[in-house]
Amino acid sequence: MDLLAEEGYVVYGASRNPDRICPPPDGWTPIRMDVADDRSVENGVETILQTEHRIDVLINNAGVGLAGAIEETPTEEAMAILQTDFLGMLRTCRAVLPAMREQGDGRILNVSSLAGRIGLPFQGIYSAAKFAVEGLSEALRMEVRPFGIHVVLVEPGDIRTPFTDNRAFVHGMESSPYAERMHRAIQKADADERAGPGPLIVARQIRRILATRSPRARFTVGELFQRMAGRLKELLPDRWFEFFLSMYYRLR
Numbered sequence: 428m429d430l431l432a433e434e435g436y437v438v439y440g441a442s443r444n445p446d447r448i449c450p451p452p453d454g455w456t457p458i459r460m461d462v463a464d465d466r467s468v469e470n471g472v473e474t475i476l477q478t479e480h481r482i483d484v485l486i487n488n489a490g491v492g493l494a495g496a497i498e499e500t501p502t503e504e505a506m507a508i509l510q511t512d513f514l515g516m517l518r519t520c521r522a523v524l525p526a527m528r529e530q531g532d533g534r535i536l537n538v539s540s541l542a543g544r545i546g547l548p549f550q551g552i553y554s555a556a557k558f559a560v561e562g563l564s565e566a567l568r569m570e571v572r573p574f575g576i577h578v579v580l581v582e583p584g585d586i587r588t589p590f591t592d593n594r595a596f597v598h599g600m601e602s603s604p605y606a607e608r609m610h611r612a613i614q615k616a617d618a619d620e621r622a623g624p625g626p627l628i629v630a631r632q633i634r635r636i637l638a639t640r641s642p643r644a645r646f647t648v649g650e651l652f653q654r655m656a657g658r659l660k661e662l663l664p665d666r667w668f669e670f671f672l673s674m675y676y677r678l679r
Contacts, residue, residue, distance in 0.1 A: 429454065430630040431637075436484070439475050462489045462515030472522040481530050484637060485523045487516040488538040492590060494613045495597025496605040497551040504597060505552045512556035513563075520567065524576070532575040534642075536633060537564045541584045541647065544657045548676050549609045550616070561645075568644060579642050581632060582657070584649025585616070585623035611677040623649065 432438045432454030442448060445457035460471035475482060493500070493508050516537055527533030542550060543557030561580060568578035594613075600606055632648045647654040660668050673679050 430627070430634060431455075434634060436637075437479060441471055441489075462518055463510040465518055468515075468518040468522050472519070472526075476526055482523050482526050482533065484534045484536070485519060486536045486538065486633065487519055489515050490538070490540075490590070492550065492594035493552050493597065494549055494594055494609065494616075495552075495600055496549060496603060496609060499599065499603055499605070500552055500597050504595075505555075508552050509556050509559070512553065513559045516560055517563065524571065527576050528571070528574045533577070534637060535564075535567070535571075535576065535578045536581055536636060537578065538581045538583065538629070539564070539645075541582050541649070541653055541657060543580075543582060545660055545672070547612075547616070548673070548678060549605070549612045565644065577642055578644075579636055580645035581629065581636070582645055582647045583629050584647070584653030584656075585619040586629060586649065587621060587623045587625050591617055591620040608678050615676050 429452075438455035440448075440452065440455055440457050441460035441462070442457055443459070443461045445459050448457050458471050458474055459467070461467040472482070490512050491508060493504060495504075520535060520537075523533070523535070527535075537560055539560045540553075540557045542554045543561045546554045546558075564578050564580050571578060594617075600609060603609070629648050632646055636642045636646060647657065659671075663671075670679075
């Protein structure tokens with residue numbers, strides 16, 4: 428948000444608790460919004476429209492993680508991830524589209540993940556949410572293009588953010604038959620995230636996308652070998668790719 432504000436964009440940053448943002452933002456405006464609540468999203472968007480009378484760009488970046496075996500993930504824990512990572516994006520898209528259609532242009536940038544193209548072991552619910560983001564974004568891109576609206580996917584690899592420390596774990600994993608392999612896989616994921624580039628690399632990519640007249644459907648961001656993983660999945664036989672991914676996450 429700081430980078431876009433420095434570029435001259437009028438920036439609003441949505442948060443469930445904007446009063447807790449510290450230090451106070453310089454150059455952009457925090458607003459209250461909970462993407463898991465329809466009315467909250469509608470009110471937040473209406474607040475911006477009443478002040479600015481238009482919305483040119485929506486960046487969907489809300490997301491939470493969950494680690495654990497799919498077999499042992501309770502439905503309510505899975506739904507909590509989907510409420511934020513997928514349905515939250517759907518709510519905000521629906522809320523801004525009427526204004527964008529009326530003004531005849533707009534950009535919607537949905538921050539997905541390389542986990543939205545590759546199912547990550549012991550992060551299956553998170554991957555499922557991001558796969559859903561990918562599918563919806565591809566469909567929405569075709570639906571709204573005649574109205575001058577561009578929908579773009581941004582797919583970061585492992586980025587160094589508080590996401591790592593805030594990742595939730597399925598309850599009771601310590602006694603699970605999956606526990607040993609799960610902990611090895613998540614330790615590897617944690618290490619990669621903590622050693623990854625900072626979020627500025629994603630912000631700069633978003634800035635480039637906004638400066639592009641007709642951006643393509645998706646942009647990957649992060650370390651080269653991670654960005655190539657999505658392409659390798661398309662090229663390699665499934666069992667080969669699964670073997671290499673299992674080795675990478677220390678499952679064998």
